[in-house]
Amino acid sequence: MATAHLLLRVVAKFRWTDIGKLLERIQEVGQRLIDAQPREMVVGNIIRRVLGMIRDEAKEDREDASDSAATSQIGSPTLMQFPFLSGGLSRVTLRHRPLLMTSHTSFAMLNGVPVQQSMFNLLSATPSPTSTPPGTSSAHDKPAVNAATLAQRMVSHSKDLKAEIISGIEEIIDELNQVDDQIAAYAQEHIHSNELILTHTSSRTVQKFLLKAADKRQFTVIIAESYPNDHEGTHIAVTGKVRQDNEGGGDDMSTEAFLKPLAAAGITVILMTDASIFAIMSRVNKVILATHAVIANGGLIAAAGARIIAKAAKVHRTPVIVVSGIYKLSPEYPFEFESLIEYGDPGNIIGYDDGSLVENLEVDNPVFDYVPPDLVDLYITNLGAHAPSYLYRIVADHYKPEDINFHKPELQF
Template sequence: MPSNSMALTPGLSSFLKSLKTNPIDTSIDNLISLLKRRQIRHSRSCAIATAYLLLRVVSAFRTTEAAKLIERVQNVGRRLVAAQPREMVVGNIVRRVLGLIRDEAEDERDAEFSLSSDAGTDSRPHTPPRGPSPSRLAPQSHISSSLKPGDTDTKDQDTASVLSERSSSRPPVNSFAPTPAPISMFSLLSHPETESPQTGSPVPASPSGRVPGHGPSKDIRAEIIDGIGEIIDELGQVDDQIAGYALEHIHSNEIILTHTSSSTVQKFLLKAAAKRKFTVIHAESYPNNHEATHATVSGTAYSDEETMSFESFQKPLIALGITVILIPDSAVFALMSRVNKVILGTHSVLANGGLVAAAGTRVIARAAKVHQTPVVVVSGVYKLSPVYPFDYEALIEYGDASKVIGYEDGDLVDKIDVENPLYDYVPAELVDLYITNLGGHAPSYLYRIVSDHYRKEDINF
């Protein structure tokens, strides 16, 4: 019985299992419910769930028309984004899938256009008829009419006789024209006469862009499914790809400050700890992430389904000989003067270079700005959103206030308003460098990466 209850626990693992058996509409409603109730919270978990759901949507779609497939994905994407607008990665995955569909549709359109160009060009060599040229036929009548009886010019007579003999030995020009075959009056309307296209004239295409006589367009779903599979593979490899740049940014005997139990940050530090010796000061991120942070530092298990699935490590930093100092969040400013570098994780990155990260990140970034300590943010490309933060307050999500002050303190709670923000907005001027799975970038360079991954027509789908 306990095993059955654990298997039915709402979360990413249970959703992926039910996705294989449930109908597609039921799976969409299930993911919407999980997003609304925040039973899937982490960015990568939401991205994986969205990618697998869209993979199922595309594979279950039975129409080969790209426009209808785009409309279907847009409808599903709007419902998912409306369920949890603060999860930027959901919209990012939808935009990338829409871009895949548009790219495949354009490739198919280009292939059809090349086929129409090839079909409109006559591949057979064009041989001109062997009749006399008009430039030679004109002088014949002129010379024959200019010769009068009684003329004694023998030279002109010889020339005229030669031209007349040549013209009489060749058939007339009209004799080389093809003679049309007789057509019955009964078959005149059922078999209309079609003229062969001229050399270089394109074959007219249908309004849908297809070439007549070439059959229906191919099914582009196979290519789109392969593209979504590549996105899923990228989500599973993004932390390892980011960790590959660790030795370029972490040096020996440095003091590095970090925050929360981000799996991307931990793998980044573990990669550098294999060859470098440094010190890590770890802020505990109270009250929302302190338990997971303590478990990450000590290497003990943490009873969270998503954390155990995607944030479990073989060894903690202390097992590799790295000195790790766990401090409360209030001591960040006091120790920042001794820190050489700040490495932070993020929940999402916005179009202006700012980021939404765990609560307490903005305080750390401002303290680093005062002490002129470089701030490095590690993030996968799938977290880069083309959405501009016009309203910063709308991006902040608030959690359970009882984690700050317990409900047992009833008298105190009635007198004050208690808020527990889960995230902070950090402006771009407080960040010095972004490290993604594509390398290191300045905040002002992120718009180029965003323009390469998302199409303009899909930003506001």
């Protein structure tokens, strides 16, 4: 969302008369954003969407201009549209050739019938001395186009195109605001009554999905706490309260920033530790996972612990459903998936007060996991449900091939 708003300001403030300059500016800003957060693949996705939208608007503008030019040429034909006249007939011949009398014209003149002019008669008609030769135009037909007039037209044209581009970016922002609600609209098709649902971390998308299904379904939700990175957010999603630790003490306070608790919607909620996932998986009917990013091959980057859950579900033949907006679907296909994993503060696992452990152990705290596509059964997006093998088609529909590697000049052709 912040990336789209930033690009909206860049387009509004940047002065340009050539669409290529605007594309270069967007690519420059996108390169700086990706360099700042190389593992935030959503940032690159939004930039590619904006670049593709600009190319589409420029293409439509060129087609409209060519159509209007073709229409104006049809309305005012010139001598160049009759190539057979350029070689055999000169302007002097056309000016001084007398009108030829044929049997048809002489009979029509004697009987008072209007003469039906042919193409040859039109060309052979003697023009007045003040007329201009065919194929030329007088100085009063249209004003001369000088540099100032041309520059004014270019500025006016760029302003019209800029307004269309700004409107396109605002449509992308509106789409981002409606993604969770659009995904939640498919909840009742995939969640049935008396089911046991296992989910992971405190995802707003998953929470809206479950709340929408709770309108007409009665089911139970098991939430793995996702320790040590997301367990606080998971507790908030279950209880609807957050503990604020201040110097004066920690009192529970309700917050309107989070959604209505699942329990208040009539859902039976069970909070469990990550170590109990495999033991409870045989009782689970569905696994619903949130995602940080989706790769073009059908895999996903999710919170740490998601891969263990997906593997346990595959062993027990439990379907795994991933809810994600289209904006998280990335066209990139990294061959080293370890490069996508981000590591957090190891102090969340072992505190610095454990001096002996800190000195003798090397502790890694991965924030994300890579889940391969063979562990996922279905993706539910704001465009509907899709199999992992179909995501390549969605990538082709939303991104231009020339924008996929915009941040890698060495890979551009």
